[in-house]
Amino acid sequence: MAHDSARAERGRGPKGALNQARYSEIVEAAGIEFAEKGYQAARIEDIAARVGILKGSLYYYIESKEDLLFEIADRGHARGLGRVAAEEPEVAAADAPTRLAAFIRRWTVMLPRNPPYLTVAERDIRFLSGERYETVMEKRVAIHQYGRSLIEQGIAEGHFDPEVDVGLATNTLFEVLNGTTRWFRPRGRLQHQDLAEWYVSLFLGGLGYEGPRP
Amino acid sequence: MAHDSARAERGRGPKGALNQARYSEIVEAAGIEFAEKGYQAARIEDIAARVGILKGSLYYYIESKEDLLFEIADRGHARGLGRVAAEEPEVAAADAPTRLAAFIRRWTVMLPRNPPYLTVAERDIRFLSGERYETVMEKRVAIHQYGRSLIEQGIAEGHFDPEVDVGLATNTLFEVLNGTTRWFRPRGRLQHQDLAEWYVSLFLGGLGYEGPRP
Numbered sequence: 001m002a003h004d005s006a007r008a009e010r011g012r013g014p015k016g017a018l019n020q021a022r023y024s025e026i027v028e029a030a031g032i033e034f035a036e037k038g039y040q041a042a043r044i045e046d047i048a049a050r051v052g053i054l055k056g057s058l059y060y061y062i063e064s065k066e067d068l069l070f071e072i073a074d075r076g077h078a079r080g081l082g083r084v085a086a087e088e089p090e091v092a093a094a095d096a097p098t099r100l101a102a103f104i105r106r107w108t109v110m111l112p113r114n115p116p117y118l119t120v121a122e123r124d125i126r127f128l129s130g131e132r133y134e135t136v137m138e139k140r141v142a143i144h145q146y147g148r149s150l151i152e153q154g155i156a157e158g159h160f161d162p163e164v165d166v167g168l169a170t171n172t173l174f175e176v177l178n179g180t181t182r183w184f185r186p187r188g189r190l191q192h193q194d195l196a197e198w199y200v201s202l203f204l205g206g207l208g209y210e211g212p213r214p
Numbered sequence: 215m216a217h218d219s220a221r222a223e224r225g226r227g228p229k230g231a232l233n234q235a236r237y238s239e240i241v242e243a244a245g246i247e248f249a250e251k252g253y254q255a256a257r258i259e260d261i262a263a264r265v266g267i268l269k270g271s272l273y274y275y276i277e278s279k280e281d282l283l284f285e286i287a288d289r290g291h292a293r294g295l296g297r298v299a300a301e302e303p304e305v306a307a308a309d310a311p312t313r314l315a316a317f318i319r320r321w322t323v324m325l326p327r328n329p330p331y332l333t334v335a336e337r338d339i340r341f342l343s344g345e346r347y348e349t350v351m352e353k354r355v356a357i358h359q360y361g362r363s364l365i366e367q368g369i370a371e372g373h374f375d376p377e378v379d380v381g382l383a384t385n386t387l388f389e390v391l392n393g394t395t396r397w398f399r400p401r402g403r404l405q406h407q408d409l410a411e412w413y414v415s416l417f418l419g420g421l422g423y424e425g426p427r428p
Binding site: 037038040041161164165167168169171172175176179182183184190194195198199201202203204205206207208 | 251252254255375378379381382383385386389390393396397398404408409412413415416417418419420421422
């Protein structure tokens, strides 16, 4: 039942292990096409051509271009939720500056392991229809809620400035983290770890934290 | 001569005052189409239809769709340079925290007065060819250089953390400022001025400034 409903959610979906591998290739090809041309301009023919199949064969895997957008957006947000859930127990029990610093670090170092086309998960989510939009938004809200709870905890502990608007701070946090892929290219002495340390300084200092660096 | 070369830069361009007004309408319509569909997917016919003229008549004003992208990107960056240049003399003579706070405020409160399609100036700049790309990039580099100089000044003065990588901090500053339009919608008690104050806290605190708030 669960499997059937998952298939229904994204269209017909792949049937069997070999097809699963091919399906992944198709999703990746779609991601690249969407990222380069925009979701609306991307053509099913070009996605099919990228994996060396005919447009007609692609419809064995999907019913519409939107199936592919949903798959990408949903996977991207599932990865984000995975990062949230990866908080180690001793960190989860720590104070907010420690938890926020750990979250910024594990989110930032994950970025280079994301396929570059995951940016479309952010940009083109508005093209998803009804239920699919809701499915992705549920994950997105849960991720934001986690970031928000860390800032609220820090204010309650007296570590962060109580004048800060928690909503503005949370949105800025995710804008900064996810905006990274738009401009940051690691080079020589500057890797994602270094960027993560700058982000930790920016947000802990910006939220008014004055204690030792976690 | 200057006028001729400006016209050459963007294509044939408008000829006369009435046409200038119509040309502005066309640029605005193009901005909306680009923002909604992406530069590559946007069609000249739809831009013409938005201002109630035929595709053929549009070619009286421009030679190609790229003329419109250049106009939008170049105007957007010219506005940014204008904000840089609007630094008041007493601010220009002040310390870096004061100058950076003033810059963040005047940049942020300008955002709601920008046409929403200016985001394409950022996103689609890569589709501009050779000389036009260079023309826009020159303005962009000058804007970034100004932000960078404020952070360098603050480090030299001992107000900002000397461990900060100036390039990372500058890029993050502009990412945050210009990313605003992607998510911030003013409502009730939270206006752009309030957002500006949060950004001032974020960057002064994040850069390690510990003095009185400018």
